[in-house]
Amino acid sequence: MFKSRILGAGHYVPERIVTNEELSQMMDTNNEWIVERTGIQERRWYTPGVDTVTNMSAKASRMAMERAKISPEEIDFIVFATITSDYFLPGAGVLLQRELGLTSIGALDIRNACSGFIYALSVADQFIKTGMYKKILVVGAEIQSSALDKSDEGRSSAVIFADGAGAVILGQSHSDQHGIMSTHLHADGSHAEELYCIAPSSSGKVRISQEMIDRGDFFLKMNGNAVFKHAVVRFMEVIKEALDHNGVTKEEIDLLVPHQANLRISQYIQQKLQLPDEKVFNNIMYLGNTTAGTIPIALSQAWEQGRLKEGDLVCLAAFGSGFAWASALLRW
Numbered sequence: 001m002f003k004s005r006i007l008g009a010g011h012y013v014p015e016r017i018v019t020n021e022e023l024s025q026m027m028d029t030n031n032e033w034i035v036e037r038t039g040i041q042e043r044r045w046y047t048p049g050v051d052t053v054t055n056m057s058a059k060a061s062r063m064a065m066e067r068a069k070i071s072p073e074e075i076d077f078i079v080f081a082t083i084t085s086d087y088f089l090p091g092a093g094v095l096l097q098r099e100l101g102l103t104s105i106g107a108l109d110i111r112n113a114c115s116g117f118i119y120a121l122s123v124a125d126q127f128i129k130t131g132m133y134k135k136i137l138v139v140g141a142e143i144q145s146s147a148l149d150k151s152d153e154g155r156s157s158a159v160i161f162a163d164g165a166g167a168v169i170l171g172q173s174h175s176d177q178h179g180i181m182s183t184h185l186h187a188d189g190s191h192a193e194e195l196y197c198i199a200p201s202s203s204g205k206v207r208i209s210q211e212m213i214d215r216g217d218f219f220l221k222m223n224g225n226a227v228f229k230h231a232v233v234r235f236m237e238v239i240k241e242a243l244d245h246n247g248v249t250k251e252e253i254d255l256l257v258p259h260q261a262n263l264r265i266s267q268y269i270q271q272k273l274q275l276p277d278e279k280v281f282n283n284i285m286y287l288g289n290t291t292a293g294t295i296p297i298a299l300s301q302a303w304e305q306g307r308l309k310e311g312d313l314v315c316l317a318a319f320g321s322g323f324a325w326a327s328a329l330l331r332w
């Protein structure tokens with residue numbers, strides 16, 4: 001059995017910055033409310049005709065490959081977490097494969113929303129452990145802003161979600177001191193409709209109709225209170241599960257990288273775990289919630305900022321639509 005290790009991380013976010021001020025011109029909201037409830041000051045939204053999930057993820061992937069010091073030809077497999085692929089089908093993985101000029105390697109899509117990246121990392125980890133693949137490109141990328149209802153009705157989610165891409169290269173670890181120690185995946189589909197998007201749906205009469213557009217079936221719908229309540233419980237559970245499984249304590253964590261759902265959720269977890277600020281990575285203040293993109297973007301930025309050092313104990317945790325939640329514990 002091999003152990004897997006993150007060899008490099010990269011990210012890309014669209015150039016367009018959307019401030020709270022700009023949002024308050026579109027809907028009945030204001031900077032104070034958004035900052036107080038979510039911690040978000042600004043976020044990035046794509047520019048139609050410029051940014052796509054494919055080209056953003058390709059940029060993030062190239063950065064990850066450069067930092068991992070590997071060439072595209074060394075990649076054996078792609079695992080792509082997104083719920084906002086450029087096409088309804090085929091999935092995002094094959095489009096990224098084409099964009100990177102790679103031929104015939106497998107490409108797998110994962111649709112677990114905010115927990116998608118940890119699910120993807122877990123799948124890639126199993127392939128490396130068995131020796132089936134040596135180097136896997138694991139990606140989380142989304143364009144959510146096109147699914148946001150920017151009227152007063154959609155304001156609770158419109159202020160939260162954003163666009164961006166992150167990627168890591170997962171490879172074999174040649175030392176016991178580095179690598180993924182465990183991953184933990186959970187879901188409870190009984191809450192599917194607390195955070196969901198109805199259309200395009202394959203089980204309606206047609207997949208797209210004017211009626212569906214008029215009804216707002218293409219918009220992301222969220223019961224913010226329900227999401228919040230479940231998130232704080234599940235985040236804590238799944239982090240504890242990872243720590244207990246590996247026989248380590250919360251004090252040993254060097255960096256907690258939570259999915260950037262909402263700053264208040266991250267602060268709640270930080271407080272419960274009694275972690276000092278320097279042990280928790282947050283970038284939601286200026287990037288918003290990019291669903292499957294948040295954790296790989298955060299890893300890339302944390303590495304750039306020198307907050308990930310060789311041998312550091314890093315805990316990743318996520319919660320979101322499904323509900324689905326997950327964690328991973330690793331030595332950087």
Ligand SMILES: CC(C)(COP(=O)(O)OP(=O)(O)OC[C@H]1O[C@@H](n2cnc3c(N)ncnc32)[C@H](O)[C@@H]1OP(=O)(O)O)[C@@H](O)C(=O)NCCC(=O)NCCS
Nearest residue numbers: 029030033037114155156159224225227228261262319320
């Ligand atoms: C969405 C969220 C910020 C809303 O905050 P909240 O404190 O729960 O607020 P409520 O939904 O109870 O709404 C309080 C009031 O603010 C209003 N409101 C909602 N969005 C608003 C906005 N963007 N601007 C101003 N007012 C807003 C509501 O209409 C409500 O008004 P009312 O009291 O007159 O009815 C919060 O529920 C949350 O963070 N949920 C988790 C979301 C999340 O993490 N999603 C990602 C999951 S991966």
